[in-house]
Amino acid sequence: MLGRLSWAAIPFDEPIPLFTGAAVIVILLGVLVYIAIKGWIPYLWREWITSVDHKRIGVMYVFLAMVMLLRGFIDAIMMRAQQAFALNSGGYLPSDHFNQIFSAHGTLMIFFVAMPFLIGLMNLVVPLQLGVRDVAFPTLNNVSFWLTATGALLVNVSLVVGEFSKTGWLPFPPLSEATYSPGVGVDYYLWSLQISGVGTLLTGVNFVTTILKLHAPGMTYLRMPMFCWTALAANLLIVAAFPVLTATLAMLLLDRYLGFHFFTNEAGGNQMMFMNLIWIWGHPEVYILILPSFGVYSEVVSTFSGKPLFGYRSMVAATLVICVLSFMVWLHHFFTMGAGASVNTVFGVASAIIAVPTGVKIYNWLFTMYGGRIQFSTPMMWSLGFMVTFVIGGLTGVLHAVPPADFITHNTVFLVAHFHNVIIPGVLFAAFAGYEFWFPKAFGFRLDQRFGKVAFWCWLPGFYLAFMPLYVLGLMGMPRRLQHYDVPEWRPWLIVAAIGVLLILAGICFQIAQLIVSIRGRESLRDEVGDPWNGRSLEWSTASPPPAFNFAALPRVEGDEPYWEIKQRAREQQVLRPEPAYTDIEMPLNSPTGFVSAFFASFMGFALIWHIWWLVGVTFVGAYATFVVFAWRDRAEYHIPAEEVARIDRENRAARRAALARLAEAAQ
Ligand code: HEM
Ligand SMILES: [Cu+2]
Secondary structure, three states, rough: OOOOOOHHHHHOOHHHHHHHHHHHHHHHHHHHHHHHOOOOOOHHHHHHHOOOOOHHHHHHHHHHHHHHHHHHHHHHHHHHHHHHHOOOOOOOOOOOHHHHHHHHHHHHHHHHHHHHHHHHHHHHHHHHHHHHOOOHHHHHHHHHHHHHHHHHHHHHHHOOOOOOOOOOOOOOOOOOOOOOOOOOHHHHHHHHHHHHHHHHHHHHHHHHHHHHOOOOOOOOHHHOHHHHHHHHHHHHHHHHHHHHOOOOHHHHHHHHHOOOOOOOOOOOOOOOHHHHHHHHHHHHHHHHHHHHHHHHHHHHHHHHHHOOOOOHHHHHHHHHHHHOOOOOOOHHHHHHHHHHHHHHHHHHHHHOOOOEEEEHHHHHHHHHHHOOOOOOHHHHHHHHHHHHHHHHHHHHHHHHHOOOHHHHHHEEEEHHHHHHHHHHHHHHHHHHHHHHHHHHHHHEEOHHHHEEEEEEEHHHHHHHHHHHHHHHHHHHHHHHHOOOOOOOHHHHHHHHHHHHHHHHHHHHHHHHHHHHHHHHHHHHEEOOOOOOOOOOOOHHOOOOOOOOOOOOOOOOOOOHHHHHHHHHHHHHHHHOOOOOOOOOOEOOOOHHHHHHHHHHHHHHHHHHHHHHHHHHHHHHHHHHHHHHHHHHHOOOEEEEEEHHHHHHHHHHHHHHHHHHHHHHHHHH
């Protein structure tokens, strides 16, 4: 009846997961009860859970990412503490548990922190920057979000019911095959990623369509802000690469569930095939993360230097070149496979070439700043921290592209240092910069800058302390994923790394405090006009937060920096653009489809993991029925009457007029 599920799945004999699991459940229940008592459930259901508004969905993605960042970071603290202790001893984490932790940390950070953070920012910003009302398929967008949340949920359920994968953030066979990993850990991993992977692929389709097809009048491709270009590139990569991931994981599932032999050691299986396939997805994945991050930096650097982005066209070209090159370098992840000198050389050279377009970007940002009037706001601080730190990580990447050098560092913590050195400044700092930059757009008030800066000044040195020692350790020969060791010389470096993590922890505490302080003081941080940073692109031309329809009338784009030009004209002539002719606006209705189908998907994933076949059948029918019901709906849209549109828009116009008058006064 319950397949493999029994009381033995609950880790009664392991106090750490048991207590953390219990604590998390208690906290979650507490929050739920609090929300219910406050009577917020109908509001949350109506305005958020079922929302098809890209802005709301964006906020939910970012929220999910932040919660998962805390979880992934706790894993990091546990690993750093373990390695600081575990010289000639077992430390405090049993090896079984340690293996689950590094696997869960990597999986969560890549799939449920970095991805949803950036997809969240794209959701919030891209339609606004394009000057349109929503993405191409709004309901699908909500489905994508909830499928992603389902994946995150399943990874976290494994903490309490059963176990998580012990095979690392990518499930390399033959270790991940049923013979060597007979438990449910790898199945948790596989189904979480299969379900959330569908969500990601749908996001890719949605955003490629949106960016190629939906534009305000006059918004030609070469007038799109850089963030839209990088979002387009990332989503093209998603559409091209994610099916490979799904197929590869499906093959591993067939091996595990039905006794196939794609990647087994025996019966003609070939584990190196898995390496090739997974990295054909895996390397583009790195660029799915880094390209939109570059987009964020482009917007931030240009805004806070008060100048247009230097070399816009070369930036677009560099983005597209990286997009193509990213599919041609996958073998650099396993130079040690033994493909031979010539194959390794080709892939080594191709990998090193990626440094060229990346360098173009760095120079473009530097030239954007050159001669500008730079404002050291928090988003700009993250961007500057990124530029300095990322170059170091990029250089160690080029080093890895040289096969003989890679033979020395392969599988050591030198590699761990390298990829954190690119992904933390490259992606996480970009996420933070974007969060600070667009927070006022989403909520109508800014985040407190002082707390933001303190957080930054904890994170940056914290990062150097936590990861630079790993370069040294790697060269001293320390392998990655070590639960304990017996080399006394390593220990001081590992202690420094642990201190670095404590500093990062302080940074995270300041970020939480920043949010609380800003919400409390929101009246004094209010963004009344909708343009808190003197922005240049269209998202700043509407109110903060924008109305459901974004723009009362779609803006007419006449230059490269649409909003900047509109603003200059208004300042010169001392009047706003004339009022548009207001008309009724049709917007998509909210829909529970995403939530309900994800509800079924969660149970289906759980049932598949535990081999509860009847539940698989029931939930599959449930999910299918949800889509059929959705397809049969007879009302898909609602109307916002012209008077309502006019009222909302006039409010924002009044605020802008007042701001203009204040400016004129200041100038006299
Ligand atoms: C916030 C600070 C972070 C700290 C202190 C940290 C720390 C660590 C540590 C100690 C390991 C294990 C190293 C080993 O194998 O010995 C690790 C692995 C890993 N981390 Fe992080 N990490 C952080 C953030 C991130 C972020 C933001 C990402 C990705 C977006 C990430 C992705 C990974 C991955 C993919 C692995 C490899 C897991 C595996 O071995 O399969 N980490 N990290
Ligand atoms: Cu790669």
